[in-house]
Amino acid sequence: MRFLFTNLTMLAGLAGLAIPILIHLLLRRKRRRQRFSTLQFFARQDEQASQRRKLRNLLLLAVRLLLLTLLVLAFARPYLARNQAGDPSQPRRAAVFVLDRTASMQATDAGAARWERARQAIEKALAGLGPNDRAALIGVAAQAETLSGLAPAEAISRLLKDLKPSSGGGSLEAGLRLARQVVAGAGPEVVSTLYVASDFQSSGCANLGASPLPLETEVRPLPAAGDMLAPNLGLAALQLDNRDGERPHLVIARHTEEEFKTVKIRITVDDKEWQTRPVALSTGKVTRVDLALPALTPGWHSAVARLEADDALALDNLRYEAFFTPQPVRCLVAETRPGRRVFEEESFFVVSALNPMQDLTNAGGSRFVVEKAAPDALASRLAARSPAAGPDLVILPGLRRIPAGLTRELTAFVQGGGGLLLFLGDNVDAAEYNREWAALLPGQLGHLERNRSELPGDRWRLDDYDLASPVFSIFRRPGSGNLALPEFTRRFTLATNPPAVVPARFAEGVPALALQAVGRGRVALVNTSADTAWTDWPKHKTYVPWLHTMGLHLAGNVEAGQSRAAAHLAAGDDVEVSLGGAARGKTFRVTRPGKEEASVVADSSGRLELADFRAPGVFTIRDAAGQEVQRLAVNMPPVESDLAALTPGEFQRQLSRTPEPRAASLAAGLFGSGDSREELWRLLLLAVLGLLFAEVFLANRTYA
Amino acid sequence: MPHTLNLDAGVLAAVEDLSLLARLVVEGFFDGLHRSPFLGYSTEFSAYRAYTQGDNLRFIDWKVWARTDEFYVKQFEDDTNARCQILLDASASMDFGEGGGNKFDYGRVLAAALSYLMVRQHDAPGLILFHEEASQALPAQATRHQADEIYNLLAKARAQGRTTIGRSLFELIGSFTRRGLTVVISDFFSQGESSLEILRKLDAMRQEVIVFHPLAPEELDLPYHEEYLMEDSETGEQLPVNAEAVRKEYQQRLGAFCEAIQRECVKLEMDYVRLRTDQPLDAALIAYLERRAAL
Numbered sequence: 001m002r003f004l005f006t007n008l009t010m011l012a013g014l015a016g017l018a019i020p021i022l023i024h025l026l027l028r029r030k031r032r033r034q035r036f037s038t039l040q041f042f043a044r045q046d047e048q049a050s051q052r053r054k055l056r057n058l059l060l061l062a063v064r065l066l067l068l069t070l071l072v073l074a075f076a077r078p079y080l081a082r083n084q085a086g087d088p089s090q091p092r093r094a095a096v097f098v099l100d101r102t103a104s105m106q107a108t109d110a111g112a113a114r115w116e117r118a119r120q121a122i123e124k125a126l127a128g129l130g131p132n133d134r135a136a137l138i139g140v141a142a143q144a145e146t147l148s149g150l151a152p153a154e155a156i157s158r159l160l161k162d163l164k165p166s167s168g169g170g171s172l173e174a175g176l177r178l179a180r181q182v183v184a185g186a187g188p189e190v191v192s193t194l195y196v197a198s199d200f201q202s203s204g205c206a207n208l209g210a211s212p213l214p215l216e217t218e219v220r221p222l223p224a225a226g227d228m229l230a231p232n233l234g235l236a237a238l239q240l241d242n243r244d245g246e247r248p249h250l251v252i253a254r255h256t257e258e259e260f261k262t263v264k265i266r267i268t269v270d271d272k273e274w275q276t277r278p279v280a281l282s283t284g285k286v287t288r289v290d291l292a293l294p295a296l297t298p299g300w301h302s303a304v305a306r307l308e309a310d311d312a313l314a315l316d317n318l319r320y321e322a323f324f325t326p327q328p329v330r331c332l333v334a335e336t337r338p339g340r341r342v343f344e345e346e347s348f349f350v351v352s353a354l355n356p357m358q359d360l361t362n363a364g365g366s367r368f369v370v371e372k373a374a375p376d377a378l379a380s381r382l383a384a385r386s387p388a389a390g391p392d393l394v395i396l397p398g399l400r401r402i403p404a405g406l407t408r409e410l411t412a413f414v415q416g417g418g419g420l421l422l423f424l425g426d427n428v429d430a431a432e433y434n435r436e437w438a439a440l441l442p443g444q445l446g447h448l449e450r451n452r453s454e455l456p457g458d459r460w461r462l463d464d465y466d467l468a469s470p471v472f473s474i475f476r477r478p479g480s481g482n483l484a485l486p487e488f489t490r491r492f493t494l495a496t497n498p499p500a501v502v503p504a505r506f507a508e509g510v511p512a513l514a515l516q517a518v519g520r521g522r523v524a525l526v527n528t529s530a531d532t533a534w535t536d537w538p539k540h541k542t543y544v545p546w547l548h549t550m551g552l553h554l555a556g557n558v559e560a561g562q563s564r565a566a567a568h569l570a571a572g573d574d575v576e577v578s579l580g581g582a583a584r585g586k587t588f589r590v591t592r593p594g595k596e597e598a599s600v601v602a603d604s605s606g607r608l609e610l611a612d613f614r615a616p617g618v619f620t621i622r623d624a625a626g627q628e629v630q631r632l633a634v635n636m637p638p639v640e641s642d643l644a645a646l647t648p649g650e651f652q653r654q655l656s657r658t659p660e661p662r663a664a665s666l667a668a669g670l671f672g673s674g675d676s677r678e679e680l681w682r683l684l685l686l687a688v689l690g691l692l693f694a695e696v697f698l699a700n701r702t703y704a
Numbered sequence: 705m706p707h708t709l710n711l712d713a714g715v716l717a718a719v720e721d722l723s724l725l726a727r728l729v730v731e732g733f734f735d736g737l738h739r740s741p742f743l744g745y746s747t748e749f750s751a752y753r754a755y756t757q758g759d760n761l762r763f764i765d766w767k768v769w770a771r772t773d774e775f776y777v778k779q780f781e782d783d784t785n786a787r788c789q790i791l792l793d794a795s796a797s798m799d800f801g802e803g804g805g806n807k808f809d810y811g812r813v814l815a816a817a818l819s820y821l822m823v824r825q826h827d828a829p830g831l832i833l834f835h836e837e838a839s840q841a842l843p844a845q846a847t848r849h850q851a852d853e854i855y856n857l858l859a860k861a862r863a864q865g866r867t868t869i870g871r872s873l874f875e876l877i878g879s880f881t882r883r884g885l886t887v888v889i890s891d892f893f894s895q896g897e898s899s900l901e902i903l904r905k906l907d908a909m910r911q912e913v914i915v916f917h918p919l920a921p922e923e924l925d926l927p928y929h930e931e932y933l934m935e936d937s938e939t940g941e942q943l944p945v946n947a948e949a950v951r952k953e954y955q956q957r958l959g960a961f962c963e964a965i966q967r968e969c970v971k972l973e974m975d976y977v978r979l980r981t982d983q984p985l986d987a988a989l990i991a992y993l994e995r996r997a998a999l
Contacts, residue, residue: 031931031932031933031944032930032931032932032933033932033933033935033942034928034932034933034934034935035800035934035935035937036800036922036923036934036935036936036937037797037798037800037807037891037893037920037923037936037937037938038797038891038893038936038937038938039934039936039939039941039943040893040957040961041954041957041958041961042934042943042945042950042954043950043953043954043957044943049946049949
């Protein structure tokens with residue numbers, strides 16, 4: 001058995017023993033000499049009383065010193081650790097090392113790398129272990145894992161040499177949870193010490209109290225950070241497509257109080273340097289830089305942004321991006337007034353909205369390629385179409401008459417998966433429309449209504465529109481556009497067919513927009529003109545995004561075959577990439593950032609389970625035919641860029657401990673019920689109580 | 705009520721000239737009396753007696769011889785003047801008491817005042833300072849300068865030594881062949897009953913004795929509140945004393961001691977006057993005068 005303390009530092013309280021000694025010395029009766037005529041009338045007994053008093057005072061001092069000593073010892077939580085007698089091979093101590101392997105450990109501050117500091121601290125602690133002691137190593141990255149259970153120190157040391165920090169984040173709480181399991185499995189006779197080698201980055205120290213540690217386990221932080229305020233900049237985001245309603249941009253995060261006024265950014269797209277520019281950092285924590293991408297060929301693209309800054313962490317100065325540029329939607333627009341100036345054409349607003357930079361020399365990419373044709377030429381164009389070159393979407397303004405053969409071609413086009421967008425106009429003959437396009441129209445056109453109000457406020461507006469509809473999905477975010485602003489002066493009454501949906505109505509309930517699926521394609525009827533004759537909608541901000549959304553929706557069946565979305569992952573995460581049911585059982589080749597290739601077979605659900613996508617960079621996945629089916633950009637989590645950290649003391653304070661088990665018997669009450677140790681603090685407190693009574697008795701005794 | 709010039713013992717102690725001090729005390733005391741206590745110096749005829757060989761021829765009454773042809777010798781009043789011996793305890797225990805309450809100073813003033821009084825009454829004062837031995841002695845004489853001699857001796861006197869009574873003192877007392885008045889000023893703090901032996905010896909020598917027992921207020925009241933290391937002024941012995949704890953018992957023991965002396969005095973038909981040294985000397989002077997008057 002060995003006599004040990006849980007809170008060794010509490011023994012510093014023994015310095016308090018000086019207090020009663022000082023009080024005793026200061027308050028000691030100072031006997032003054034007094035010359036007196038004769039002592040014959042003083043009883044000799046008084047001398048004995050004085051000696052007794054002196055003895056009592058010394059006894060009192062001793063009792064008080066003992067009382068204080070026992071109290072301090074009780075707070076230091078002494079215990080007798082039981083060793084299994086006669087079994088010297090049993091390990092006496094267990095050192096459990098929790099090593100922070102998150103990306104922030106790659107930072108260099110105060111002239112040294114944090115990772116090296118942590119490793120050396122662990123090596124030093126390992127060197128202090130005896131031959132019977134055992135050590136365990138737990139790594140904390142995106143997932144905490146037990147790298148080695150209890151083993152001789154040499155084995156841990158060897159393991160440590162080959163270990164590298166990850167590029168992801170992580171939670172020390174998960175590491176502590178594993179450490180607790182290791183400690184629990186070490187056996188009751190083992191005295192465990194938990195070493196935490198980390199930079200104690202604030203983001204990694206969240207929720208530390210969720211995993212209470214045993215009271216008797218000592219926790220010793222091994223700080224790896226040389227500078228708690230190490231200056232750092234990081235690329236928090238790089239987006240070069242229009243996903244999530246965002247334009248292409250990058251974000252630079254500043255995690256320092258130091259002056260970084262301007263930094264240089266280099267962006268490479270598809271391994272070609274695209275842009276090198278200085279960026280003036282804003283005074284805030286985040287600087288957003290909007291980017292304008294050049295027209296890119298349809299297909300997969302990769303990009304890398306590099307931030308040139310002399311800061312603590314180099315890893316977050318790189319940011320990878322992968323995106324897919326789809327084939328543009330090919331639109332065939334009927335023009336009823338050809339030959340005039342372009343802005344007088346009926347299709348002017350529609351064409352301009354679909355591809356605003358059409359015909360411009362340095363035009364950026366657009367999702368739509370627009371071709372105009374006279375109504376009479378539509379049928380032949382549709383008849384001559386091929387799946388590779390033919391239109392994906394046909395847009396018709398209000399036609400005075402429906403050309404011969406157009407109905408047949410249109411019906412075949414839509415049923416084959418094409419999209420049809422119909423506008424109305426003054427020349428439309430409702431009866432002809434209803435008769436000719438009964439299979440296409442989502443409803444029966446009635447009569448033409450006119451709003452003759454001169455007052456703008458009295459004109460018709462969209463009153464009831466369904467943002468859940470895919471054609472209005474772009475307006476779901478608050479503040480993204482007010483569809484109630486456009487005014488309408490003319491419309492047809494419209495009785496929709498049962499399968500049709502009406503995503504928008506005028507105030508009086510008249511449908512403003514009706515949708516219907518026909519065969520594999522979709523038809524939309526807009527109850528207004530394609531130009532500004534019936535409405536001022538084309539002049540409103542909502543027109544272009546609505547028309548784009550509408551066009552993509554109608555051509556959706558065409559797009560679905562070729563559209564891909566790149567995956568954006570955080571480094572270190574264990575991610576399963578799912579390629580859909582069609583990929584099940586097939587073999588794919590995954591190209592890693594270092595150009596290393598690996599073959600992975602998709603499981604029965606089309607998931608690539610064994611693929612490791614944890615390193616930062618761009619991954620490509622190709623099928624057996626060599627066609628790329630997915631691209632992934634993996635980046636360090638931006639939260640790792642913020643090197644703000646806790647002090648070791650703050651870390652200790654955030655830890656929680658398991659409460660004492662309730663004693664079941666007197667012996668357990670006195671010594672604790674644990675198998676591995678006998679707690680002595682209760683016994684000490686009992687002794688303190690007894691001494692307290694003795695002190696009171698002694699202190700109140702008087703001597704003549 | 706007589707009063708010694710409103711001078712308390714502290715003021716008296718501050719006056720170093722003992723002759724002045726004695727006069728101040730006595731005159732102040734007498735100013736308060738309604739009747740003069742002085743008996744007057746008498747040279748009047750007292751009696752005749754037959755001439756015997758050896759008588760001074762100066763005292764033969766020649767007129768009687770002329771009438772009767774017998775030699776008669778005249779006896780005069782001066783023969784009745786008292787011889788007053790003052791025995792002042794000069795042991796170290798007497799040198800105790802703060803300021804004017806010092807017992808030895810008090811005793812010296814008392815001795816000086818009595819000497820002055822005696823000289824004024826044409827008595828013959830003598831002084832013996834004693835401690836372990838009769839350290840200094842001035843034989844009783846009825847001269848005009850006797851008081852000054854006494855003052856000088858008192859002025860030079862220092863309290864020292866123990867109160868044990870030695871042979872020399874007994875021999876000195878043994879020389880008191882004439883009946884007279886003896887004033888003993890002592891605290892009687894001695895080992896055993898040696899101090900009482902003086903009184904018995906004086907009684908044996910047929911002396912009229914007045915015992916003045918001066919005690920300092922500190923001795924009577926023990927006005928201490930803490931623990932002291934008491935040091936015996938005569939023996940140097942030390943004793944830790946918690947004054948508050950022992951005060952009651954101490955006062956009982958001291959009272960018993962004083963009563964024992966008083967009982968002895970009563971037994972020996974002596975006057976016993978206990979004096980508190982922070983009180984005026986009136987009581988002592990009255991006691992003396994009453995005793996002197998009875999002489």
